Amino acid sequence: MKTDLKSLTDVMLTEDTKQEIRDKLAAISKAIPGFRSRPAQRVMIAEVAKTLARCPDPGLSVSKPVPGQTILVIQGGTGTGKSLGYGLAGMVMAKRKGKKLVISSSTIALQEQLTIRDLPLFSQAAGLNVSIELAKGRTRYVCQYKLNQAIGDMQQIAMFDHKEERAGATGDVDSDSIRKDIEAMAKDLAEGRWNGDRDLRDAVTDEVWKSITTDRHGCLNRICPFYKSCTQMAARKRLRDASVIVANHDLLLADLAMGGGKILPPPEECFYVIDEAHSLPEKAVSSFASGHFINAERRSAEKLINLATNLQVALGSAYEHTCEQIHDEADRLRSDLTDAYGFLSSLAQLQPSIKCPRPTIEFEDSCLPEEFFEIGENIKSLTNSLSGLLDECQRALNDQLGTDRSKQALFEKLLAEVGFQLGRMEEVHTTWNLFLKEPGENAPPVAKWIEAISFKKNSVDYQINASPVFAGDYLRHLLWEKAAGVVLTSATITTLGTFDDFLRRTGLDSYEVSCVDLPSPFDYATQGLIDIPKMPSPKHYEAHTKAVADRLITDMAKQGPEGMLVLFTSRRQMEDIAGRLPKDLRARVLVQGEQSKAAIISAHCAAIDAGKPSTIFGLASFTEGVDLPSSYCTQVVITKLPFAVPDSPVLRTLARWIERRGGNPFMEISVPDAARKLEQSVGRLIRNETDHGQVVVTDPRLWESRFGRAMLRGLPNFRVKAMGKEVRL
Structure with missing residues (x-):
């Protein structure tokens, strides 16, 4: 199988480096069953390597890269193989340049996938001697000092809190239960059955956890009597020794807000890969x-x-x-x-x-x-x-x-x-x-x-x-101008076909930054169709809700042992339409809020595996991080274009500022934001090269308005059927 990287031609990459990456990619391809060469993935490896190669070598008098030169924005759709694309090049270049590789994502699922499966597999197959750690904030670990205090407090309360003296009082069972939980945690910690990580402990309530954890201000550090056995300090030591650190956007931004180097290594010592980068601008605003x-x-x-x-x-x-x-x-x-x-x-x-x-x-x-x-x-x-x-x-x-x-x-x-x-x-x-x-x-x-x-x-x-209202200034001063190198990637970075909105909101428009849009491995025109049926405007709630319910009833009546995903922007409309379905159809609908997201997806897949049809009714959280390939999802219904209601002071302040500058807030804020969310929703349909299906958008504005047509042109090149006829854009 051919895995050479012909595109590795940048002068900053030595022949030795190019050959190393070729050899390691070949080794990985042999180690992964069914590995297929993906042209877009090879381009991504080359682009990441070229960008990070511009960082000065250790020991040179020029220790800092020129701002923007070592930053890459790269869009790669589902099926590109982004984790290998940035993982291989990132690990090789970090080792050669003497840097830590910090990979940040916005979802727990991807963090666990990278830490437990992908990165260990790639590094072992390639013979890369790296240590990989998952980074968590201090408050995700128990504080043994506070745990010890809590046990003492609970025992003291129990000594004087006699139930027989408080006949009719409430809360006794809860108090006893909390005491037993805390004592069990202490025992498991002492005997090595638990390492103090909250995520590895079932059913610890927020109230209890707050009493046994601490933040950086409450930590006693070296003078703590439990310092040598501190679970959080042990985790920090593992991070210091790690070659590759997997974090989340919130932790990364929290570290930057403190000046960098407090939780994660200092930015100057790091190559960052920010996966799911489309969520970074909004998270950064909240963080600062x-x-x-x-x-x-x-x-x-x-x-x-x-x-x-x-x-x-x-x-x-x-x-x-x-x-x-x-x-x-x-x-x-x-x-x-x-x-x-x-x-x-x-x-x-x-x-x-x-x-x-x-x-x-x-x-x-x-x-x-x-x-x-x-x-x-x-x-x-x-x-x-x-x-x-x-x-x-x-x-x-x-x-x-x-x-x-x-x-x-x-x-x-x-x-x-x-x-x-x-x-x-x-x-x-x-x-x-x-x-x-x-x-x-x-x-x-x-x-x-x-x-x-x-x-x-x-x-x-x-x-x-x-x-x-924008976090660009903060990101410029704290990250872009300090980091040794940064790669930002996602399946949905461009908006309306350009990188402009993303660059503006992240402050990257101040630099000459490389932006690459990788071609999709999917043949969307053959694999899928976008259907925009004739519908009442969503502005007319009752008429639109009835029409959507009627369309769903028709489509579900024809449904075989396949999955359908119906995405709503309003909980009220979701529950209203669910209530209008006939009993037999309603019985096979899984509505968000009735179970956890994980339980809904599990029940949905189980039904289809058993040869039964299943439909999920979901809100915004089902537009990202949901992977339902093949028969698990052959139809996605988007009930309404996902325009956010400008009900926050931040959005209103931004809108007023744009208006004062002679701009149009709807076109500069609302349309790009809705277009990005629409693309994420559409992306739930085609998950691999063999998938087929259709996206139904029951909002006529996608075809009948100028901004809707602009959104449509920014979507993958599906065939389009509008108002009952196939059309060309």
Whole structure:
């Protein structure tokens, strides 16, 4: 079988490197049963290798690549074999350039596939001596210190909490159950049956888990009595020693937000492969947003005042001035937050009511009330100062640990409290820093809004929120200009046939970046059809819902032992149509929400394997990460073009900014976003070279509107039937 890479002709790739990749690809092809040479996959290997080869070799005086030169955006549809395409070239080039290979995806399924199956198979077959680790955040691991504390607390409660003294009380069974679960976890951990990873422990509730894990601020690090056996530290050590690290987008972005190198290796030491990159822009916006509750932080400030007194007692006269500063500044912070709460309580627009339980104020054009701006500047300044003072106390406590055994428990307790407060101060400071930010004249704005949220006992708190509308600036400074090399790939990166929207939203439009659109291995024109039947407009809910239900009843009545996937943008319409089906048809429909996604897919496949027809009714989560090849899905029905409702302050702020610049928010935001989602939905049909079927789009706008035709032209080249006739685009 021929597996040579004729396209490896870039001058930056030495003949030695090209030959190594050819040889390793040949070895992999022999090790995988039924391996077939895929031209697009070979092109991808070549393009990834060429891009990463531009990174300077170790030891050269030029240690940093030119921004953009070592970045590749590559679209490869289903069937391209992207994991081998970037995995082989990435591992070879990382080894040659002395870099770590960090692969990030947005789904757990792909992370597990890469870590457990694909990468070990490729590396072993190719003779690449690499170690592969799955990266997880600190809070995915148990904290043994807190686990030990929780056991002590539960035992103390049990000692005084006699059931016979509380006849009629509720919650006894839950309390006993929690205690037994925590004790069982501790025993399994101690005896080596569990490694502390939450994902390897069944049915741990969020409430219980929060009590036995910690974040970076609450971690005692080297002075923790459990440091040597710490499960999270062991995981970190494995990451430090690993050649290849598989992460998710959220973890990658969290590491970047902290400056890089806190969880994952520093960007300068890494080649990144960002798979499922189409989701990166939206995830990045969420990751760099910030918010906090006014009254909750006021209570934290009150606790910080008390903590200052305890710190002074523990640290002695050498830190008297520092502790007095913490006390005084925490008191001023409490006062400013009280003023902010009073100011917000006086605003009629933030009064919750039955009609509007969560009222919101959005600040257009970054305009803030003068009084609020002054309060905000004070809060920002105080939280910045308090962060520095708490950091000083944290270092002092670390230094004194072990010097006085009688105070060991006190120091450990204070360290945990200082870590928590330090995290709170940093979060509040980040929120106000972004909230008060005034972008440059042509820069994208910051979305700023305040939301009133009602809690128990009729109490109301006010959440301050700020978010960038684009994350391009953040990604430029934190990733694109620091990383040794980056490959971004997905089956759906282009929008309306171009890379422009993706480049703009990621900030990559500032560089000369290589963009490659690989040809699909599928013959869509032969394998499938897009049918756009004559239908009422979705704007007329009742008429459209009835027409869709009638079409589904007709198609399901003809259905053999095959699968159908019906995708909705509205839960209301999904449940409404399910309720209109005749009983015999409804009995074979699996509706999202009635079972887990995994259970639905399993039941669907089992029915078809048993020779029965099956239909899935799903929402947005079924448009991605769902692989139903062959007879498991021969028809995809898209009930409505997936336009997002612009109901978030971030989208509204972005739309206003585009309008002020003379643009059209619908064409610049809504249409590209819907086109991308539509392509993902259509992509559920053809999963391999032998699949056949049809996509039915029951939204006439796809054919009758100008923007709809543009979306249609951006889809794979299926045959198209519109309003009952086959047409040419």
